[in-house]
Structure formats: C-alpha cells, structure tokens
Amino acid sequence: MSRPTTATRVGKGVAVALLLVFTLFPAYWMLVSALDGKAGRGSSFVPADPTLEHFEFVLTDGGFDVFLRNSLLVALGTVLVSSLLALLASVAVARFRFTLRTQVLMLVLIVQMVPLEALVIPLFVQVRNLDLLGTLTGLVVVYVALALPFGIWMLRGFVAAVPVELEEAAYLDGATWGRMFRSILLPLVAPGLVATSIFSFITAWNEFVFAMTLLGGETQNYTVAIGLRSFFGQHSNDWGAIMAASTIITVPVMVFFIVVQRRLASGLTSGAVKG
Amino acid sequence: MTSTLPVAVPAGPGQQPGPGGRRPLGKSLLARVRPWMLLTPALLVLAVLLLWPLVRVGLFSLQDYGLREIVSGEPNWIGLANYVEVFTSEQLWAVVLPNTVVFAVLSVSFTVVFGTAVAVLLASLGRVWRTIVSSAIMAAWAMPAVTGTYVWVWIFDADRGVFNHVLQALGLQDAPVNWFTDRWSFYAIVLLNVVHHGFPFVAITVLAGLLGVPKELLEAAEIDGAGPWRRFFSVIVPQLKQIFAVVIILSTIWDFKVFAQVYLMPGGAGSNREVLNLGVWSYTESFGQNRYGFGAAIAVLLTLLLLAITVVYVRTILKEEEL
Numbered sequence: 001m002s003r004p005t006t007a008t009r010v011g012k013g014v015a016v017a018l019l020l021v022f023t024l025f026p027a028y029w030m031l032v033s034a035l036d037g038k039a040g041r042g043s044s045f046v047p048a049d050p051t052l053e054h055f056e057f058v059l060t061d062g063g064f065d066v067f068l069r070n071s072l073l074v075a076l077g078t079v080l081v082s083s084l085l086a087l088l089a090s091v092a093v094a095r096f097r098f099t100l101r102t103q104v105l106m107l108v109l110i111v112q113m114v115p116l117e118a119l120v121i122p123l124f125v126q127v128r129n130l131d132l133l134g135t136l137t138g139l140v141v142v143y144v145a146l147a148l149p150f151g152i153w154m155l156r157g158f159v160a161a162v163p164v165e166l167e168e169a170a171y172l173d174g175a176t177w178g179r180m181f182r183s184i185l186l187p188l189v190a191p192g193l194v195a196t197s198i199f200s201f202i203t204a205w206n207e208f209v210f211a212m213t214l215l216g217g218e219t220q221n222y223t224v225a226i227g228l229r230s231f232f233g234q235h236s237n238d239w240g241a242i243m244a245a246s247t248i249i250t251v252p253v254m255v256f257f258i259v260v261q262r263r264l265a266s267g268l269t270s271g272a273v274k275g
Numbered sequence: 276m277t278s279t280l281p282v283a284v285p286a287g288p289g290q291q292p293g294p295g296g297r298r299p300l301g302k303s304l305l306a307r308v309r310p311w312m313l314l315t316p317a318l319l320v321l322a323v324l325l326l327w328p329l330v331r332v333g334l335f336s337l338q339d340y341g342l343r344e345i346v347s348g349e350p351n352w353i354g355l356a357n358y359v360e361v362f363t364s365e366q367l368w369a370v371v372l373p374n375t376v377v378f379a380v381l382s383v384s385f386t387v388v389f390g391t392a393v394a395v396l397l398a399s400l401g402r403v404w405r406t407i408v409s410s411a412i413m414a415a416w417a418m419p420a421v422t423g424t425y426v427w428v429w430i431f432d433a434d435r436g437v438f439n440h441v442l443q444a445l446g447l448q449d450a451p452v453n454w455f456t457d458r459w460s461f462y463a464i465v466l467l468n469v470v471h472h473g474f475p476f477v478a479i480t481v482l483a484g485l486l487g488v489p490k491e492l493l494e495a496a497e498i499d500g501a502g503p504w505r506r507f508f509s510v511i512v513p514q515l516k517q518i519f520a521v522v523i524i525l526s527t528i529w530d531f532k533v534f535a536q537v538y539l540m541p542g543g544a545g546s547n548r549e550v551l552n553l554g555v556w557s558y559t560e561s562f563g564q565n566r567y568g569f570g571a572a573i574a575v576l577l578t579l580l581l582l583a584i585t586v587v588y589v590r591t592i593l594k595e596e597e598l
Contacts, residue, residue, distance in 0.1 A: 015396055016408060023408075023415045026426045026471065029437065033429065089317035096310035104314065106589065111325045113585040115532040117554040118574035121335060121561050122328035125345055145324030148317060177309070206419040208535050213562060225421045239429055246422035257417035258410060 030250070033243035054244035058231075064245055066220060067227030070136060074223055075204040077140040078147055079197045085144070086151030086196060091185065093152070094159035105156075112149045116209050124213055134218035142210050147200035154199070158192025159185070198256045205253060224249045329578070332571045340568035357572035366548070366556070375552040375577075378462055379530040382469045386526050387519075389470060390477025395507070397478065398485045409479065416475035420535040427468045428540055431455070455541040458549045468536050473529065477522050484518040485511065517591065524588040528581055534558070553577040 037049035058064045092098075093105055123142055124133075132138030162185060170180040208225040215221050219230070228249070231241045338344065339353045361367055393412070397405050418426075431438045433453035442448045454460045488511055496506045512519070534554045537543045543550055545559035553573060561570030 012396070012399065016400070016404065019393060019396070019408065020411050022471070023411045026423060026430070027414055027418060029430060030422070030426045085317040085320060088313040092310040092313035098307070098310045101310075104318070107321070109589055109592070110582075110585055111321060113528055113581050113588075114325065114329060115554060115574070115577050115581055117532065117534060117557045118332050118571075118578045119325065119328050120558065121567050121571050121574060122331035123324070124562075125331070125567075126328065128345065129348075142324065145320055148320055149325075152317060202419075206421065208421050208539075209558070225419070228421065228425065237432075239432070239435065242425055243429065246425055250418055250422050253419055254414050254417040257413050 027250070027254075030243050030246050033239060034247045036240065054240040055248070058241050058245045058248065062231065062241060062245065063219075064224070064227060064248065067222050067224045068248070070221055071205055071223040071225075074136050074139050074143065075201045077136075078143040078204040079200045081140070082144045082147040082151050082200045083193060083197050086148055086155050087189070087193060089148075089152045090155035090159050091181070094156045108149045108152050112153070116146075120209055120213050123210070127214055133214060134216055134221060136221055138214050139211060139223070140204075142214065143200075143204045143207060146207070146210075147203045150203075151196045151200060154196050155189065155192050158189045158195075162188045195260050198260055202253055202256060205249070332574055332578075335568050335571035336575045338568045340566075340571065342565045345567065351568075353568070357569050360569065361572050361576065366551070370549060371551050371553055371556050374458075374462065374550065375531060375554075378465070378533070378552065379527060382466055382473070382530045382533075383523060383526045385466065385470045386473040386530070387477055387523055390474040390522070391481050393474060393478040394481035394485055397482050409482075412475040412478055415471055416479075418472065420472065421539065423472055424468055424536050424539045427464055428455075431464055455543075456547070461540065461542070461547075461550045465533065465536050465540065469530060469533055472536075473526060477526065480518060480522055481515065484515040488514050517594075520591045521588070524584060524591065527584055528588070531581055531584070532577065553580075 032045070032047050034054050035050050035052070036047035037051040037053060093101060127133055127138045127142070130138070132141070166184050166188070167180055170184050175183065206225060211223045211226045215223070215226065222230075224245070228242060228245050231238045231245065336357055337354060338351045339356070340351065344351050397408060400408065430436055431454045433439065433451050433455070438454075439448070439451040443451070454464060492510050492514070493506055496510050501509065532554050533552065537550065537552055537555050538558070543555065545551070545555065545563050551559070554577060557570045557573035557577065560573065561567045
C-alpha cells in the first residue's frame with residue numbers, strides 16, 4: 001500500500017528495539033540480579049559474578065520449597081473446584097434459555113468488578129468464624145470464589161462454540177443428557193477448560209491481599225506471593241534472594257501465558273478480566 | 276495472533292432452542308430444572324463468598340466495628356458516623372482521592388495511547404517480528420503484580436538500585452536519591468509499573484481489531500488522499516469504537532483499584548500517609564488500626580465508584596452482542 005522508505009524502515013527498527021528493551025528490562029534485570037553473586041554492588045548489566053547460590057539459598061534455608069508446595073496445593077485445589085463449578089454453570093448459560101438467564105450473566109459480570117479491598121474485611125471475619133484463619137483450606141475457599149466468575153464467563157464462549165447439531169445427533173442415537181455431556185460436550189470444550197484452568201491457577205498463584213490477611217503469622221502456610229516478604233530485612237534487603245525467588249514465581253506464569261496467548265485475545269474480550 | 280477477532284465465538288442463532296425444546300413431554304420438567312441444577316453450585320459459592328460479604332461490608336460501615344465486635348459478634352451501630360468522618364477528612368480530599376482518581380486518569384491515558392501505538396506498530400510488522408515482539412509483550416503481561424512491583428522497587432532502590440547507579444555514572448546526580456519518599460516520584464514509579472503491566476492487554480486487543488479492519492476501506496481512503504493520521508482517526512478508530520470502549524473502561528476499573536503496586540512499595544503500606552489511595556487507606560485503617568467499620572466505609576465508596584464505571588461497561592457490552 002504505502003511505499004516504505006529507508007527512513008520509515010529505520011524508524012520502525014528503532015521503535016521495535018526500544019519497545020523490546022522497555023518490555024523485557026524488568027524481567028531481564030530480575031534474572032541478572034538473581035544470578036549475580038554481587039547483586040547491586042556493581043552497576044554492570046550482566047552478572048558480575050555468575051552463581052546459583054541465591055537460588056540454592058532460597059530453596060533451602062529460605063524456606064521457599066515449603067512456600068512453593070503450599071502455593072501448588074492451593075492453586076490445584078482452586079483449579080479443580082472452580083473449573084468444575086464453572087463448567088456446569090457455563091453449560092447452563094450457554095445451552096439453555098431460561099428465565100433470569102440474562103440476570104444471572106449480569107450478576108457474574110458485575111461481581112468481577114468488586115474490589116478485593118471491599119471483600120477482604122467481611123471475608124476475614126467469615127473465615128475467622130469458620131476457624132479457618134491461617135489454613136490453606138480457607139485460602140482455597142476464597143480463591144474459588146475469585147476465579148469462578150471469570151471461569152464461567154470464559155467457558156461460556158467455548159461451550160457456545162460447540163455445534164448444537166452434534167448434541168442432537170447424540171440424542172438421535174439414543175444418548176441421555178448425561179451421556180451426551182460426557183461424550184460430546186466435555187471433549188469438545190476441553191481446550192477451553194485448559195485455558196480456564198490456567199487462569200484459575202494464575203489467580204491463585206499470584207494472589208497477595210488475601211494470602212497476607214488470612215494467613216497472618218502462620219509462616220509455614222505462606223504461599224509464594226507473601227513468602228517473598230521474608231527476605232526483606234529490617235535494615236537491608238537481600239535483593240539477590242528476592243530476585244531469585246521472584247524468578248521462581250514468575251517463570252511458570254510466563255510459560256503459561258505464552259502457551260495460551262492465542263486463546264487469550266479472543267477469550268479476554270469476551271471474558272473481559274485481567275489474569 | 277494472526278486472525279483472532281476479538282468478538283469471540285458469538286452465540287449463533289442456530290442454538291436458540293435448547294435441548295429442552297425437543298425432548299418428549301414427560302422430560303420437560305427435568306429439562307426446565309436442569310439449567311438451575313447446573314447453576315446452583317456456582318451461584319451458591321458466589322452468593323456466600325461474594326454477595327453476602329458485599330452486604331456485610333455495607334453493614335460494617337454503619338458500625339463502630341473493631342476487634343471487640345469481631346470477637347463477640349455483637350453489632351455496634353453508629354449510623355452514618357463513619358461516612359461523615361470519611362467525607363470530612365482532610366486526608367480524603369487532599370491525598371487519597373487525588374491519588375486514586377488522578378492516578379487512574381493518567382495511567383488509563385498512558386496505557387491506552389501507548390498500547391494502541393504498539394498495536395499499530397505490530398500490525399505493520401512482518402510475521403516473524405510480530406511473533407517476537409508479541410511474545411515479549413506477553414512476558415511483560417505475565418509478570419505477577421507482586422514480583423513486578425518488587426523488581427521496580429529494586430530498580431529504583433535508593434542505595435543500590437540500578438537507576439541511581441546509572442544517573443550517577445552519567446554525572447546527572449551527585450548522591451543517591453530516595454525516590455520513594457516524594458509523593459510525585461512515588462506515583463511516577465507506580466505509573467511506570469502499571470503501564471508496563473497494563474499496556475499488553477490493550478496492544479493485543481487493539482491489534483486483533485486492527486487486523487480485522489477491511490483493507491479495501493484503507494485503500495479507498497488512501498486513494499481519496501487521506502494521510503496515515505487521517506486514515507487512523509477517520510477510518511480505523513470508528514471501526515474499533517467498541518473495542519476502544521471496552522479497553523478504556525476495563526483499564527479504568529483496574530487502575531482504580533491498584534493495591535499491591537502501592538502497598539508493596541517502601542512506605543506504601545501506610546507509613547507514608549502522603550501516598551495512600553482508596554484501597555490502601557481502607558486496608559490499613561482496617562487491619563492496621565483495627566478500625567474495620569471505618570475501613571469498610573472507605574471500601575464501600577471505592578465499590579460504588581467502580582460500580583458506576585461497571586454499569587457503563589455492561590451497557591457497552593450489551594450494545595455489542597446478545598449476552
């Protein structure tokens with residue numbers, strides 16, 4: 001269409017280079033500091049003294065192995081429960097026309113916007129009354145609620161995309177609704193279920209406000225997001241360890257994001273929530 | 276990222292009658308109850324864990340609710356006293372509201388303008404470079420708020436941060452500066468953090484829309500003598516109106532409730548009263564001072580603010596597609 005001159009080509013190259021630097025610098029700097037034995041004592045942009053000692057420290061004496069286990073347990077529990085509930089609910093709203101259907105969808109959409117700071121006070125009291133303060137169970141219960149609206153919203157699109165004709169063919173062959181669900185719908189929405197599960201996983205993995213509030217002083221139950229704070233000292237911070245731990249937290253999320261990036265653009269605008 | 280249009284899997288007209296419509300009569304009751312059987316577990320969870328707490332935060336905000344009330348469970352009604360205190364507080368008007376609203380306006384503008392610029396750049400790139408750059412953008416998006424914030428804190432660290440190092444090496448400043456004490460530089464760092472984390476969503480969404488704009492429209496405009504700016508604002512922007520509306524409103528909602536990005540910065544957890552925003556103020560009053568009732572009143576204000584924006588959002592979505 002337009003004739004690319006040398007000037008626009010160079011300009012575009014510079015823009016891409018600047019964009020890449022801006023986009024990747026924090027992640028790069030995190031990695032460099034994590035690998036640098038002298039993190040912060042020099043000002044070089046490559047590790048001055050490459051070593052894995054920060055990672056070793058974090059995973060042994062730092063107690064991050066325990067935090068990782070806790071986070072995995074919480075995230076898996078959240079994924080299992082919230083995906084199941086979201087799948088059932090999304091089939092209902094995508095496949096059936098019933099009274100109040102629009103109202104239910106509206107409700108799901110609106111609760112996604114509620115700020116966590118408004119929920120944290122009553123949920124703290126509620127979890128305290130249930131005697132679940134400081135436990136991983138209490139955290140899973142809350143995270144299921146946080147992950148659910150988005151899960152329903154996103155899966156709804158995937159369920160609606162399955163052609164109704166397939167279902168009808170199953171009925172013609174004499175399948176019951178349950179059989180059709182298991183043999184037709186479930187396999188076909190499996191990719192959507194994977195994407196939704198990844199989002200629930202990330203929600204639970206990254207969450208910070210509730211973990212901080214509900215776990216309180218129970219250090220042995222800390223998840224990774226608040227476990228990080230244990231490397232902050234009264235007077236000086238162990239930045240090498242903090243960045244090594246941050247790397248451990250960030251890498252799985254980045255891998256997941258790149259895996260689902262294709263579904264992201266479509267799922268997000270219909271689901272409309274940030275991970 | 277090639278042809279994914281943002282209007283994902285629209286509910287086609289073909290599926291209007293659910294299975295209930297064509298089942299034998301005897302099963303029609305089951306068919307009518309089935310959606311509710313499927314919905315009940317999810318609705319129960321939402322009701323108990325999201326709706327009831329929302330009601331309760333409203334109830335708390337009308338009480339002098341402290342540790343004693345939490346332990347005893349006895350209500351302690353004081354009417355609207357918490358709200359009166361919030362609205363007459365110097366802190367709200369001089370610090371908290373500007374920190375929340377001005378920050379949200381600035382960060383939404385920066386995020387949307389920058390994200391759109393990146394989308395336009397991406398659309399003009401070849402396949403290979405587009406994949407490389409959008410993968411890098413995904414990496415920025417994937418960075419969790421907690422670790423992302425710590426990395427920015429580390430970059431701007433007063434004693435050993437790389438930012439101060441570089442400024443000193445370039446001779447631009449003599450001694451290290453603590454960027455976290457001043458309200459403006461504090462929020463400049465939060466802004467950088469939020470824009471860095473928020474622009475990928477805008478870029479990827481707008482890119483999907485850009486790729487869907489018919490080439491013929493742009494060519495026709497070019498033949499009619501429209502320059503690149505004119506083509507962008509007169510052809511592309513009207514085509515992507517819905518997408519821009521969604522992106523702007525969602526960014527607004529997210530940027531109004533930034534919490535971790537402020538709370539985890541040095542002084543951000545309440546010790547520096549100059550940098551409080553609505554969310555952090557509510558949290559520190561509740562869990563720092565044990566004034567849960569007062570904190571709840573602030574939280575209600577934030578919720579109402581977001582609810583107003585959400586209503587606009589829902590109406591935009593409703594115009595776009597049938598739910």
